[in-house]
Amino acid sequence: MTVQQDAPTGSGTQDLEVWIDQDLCTGDGICVQYAPEVFELDIDGLAYVKSDQDELLQDKGATTRVPLPILQDVVDSAKECPGDCIHVRRVSDRVEVFGPDAA
Numbered sequence: 030m031t032v033q034q035d036a037p038t039g040s041g042t043q044d045l046e047v048w049i050d051q052d053l054c055t056g057d058g059i060c061v062q063y064a065p066e067v068f069e070l071d072i073d074g075l076a077y078v079k080s081d082q083d084e085l086l087q088d089k090g091a092t093t094r095v096p097l098p099i100l101q102d103v104v105d106s107a108k109e110c111p112g113d114c115i116h117v118r119r120v121s122d123r124v125e126v127f128g129p130d131a132a
C-alpha cells in the first residue's frame with residue numbers, strides 16, 4: 030500500500046476518524062494549535078478529541094469524525110505530534126491512513 034503524505038482532496042475522500050493514545054500524549058498542545066475543532070487539552074493535561082457537537086470525549090481512545098475542511102490540519106497534527114499518538118483511520122475498515130501505524 031502506498032503511503033499518503035498529504036490529505037486527499039476531492040469527491041473521492043472517504044470518511045475518516047481520529048483518536049489519541051493518551052498513554053503516549055505529552056500534553057504539549059500542538060494538536061490543539063493545529064485543529065482546535067477536534068482536539069482539546071483536558072484538566073489532566075492530556076489531549077482528547079471532541080465530538081461534532083463540540084463535546085469533549087474523555088474516554089481514552091475515543092474517536093471522532095474528521096471534518097473534511099480541517100483534514101489537512103488533523104493530518105499535520107499527526108505528523109507533528111511528539112508523542113506519535115494521533116491516529117487517523119478510515120471509518121469503513123478502520124485502516125490507519127495517517128499516524129504511527131499507517132502502512
Ligand code: SF4
Pocket residue numbers: 049053054055056057058059060061075076106109110111112113114115
Ligand atoms: S500533539 Fe500529540 S502529544 Fe501533543 S498534546 Fe496533542 S496528542 Fe498529545
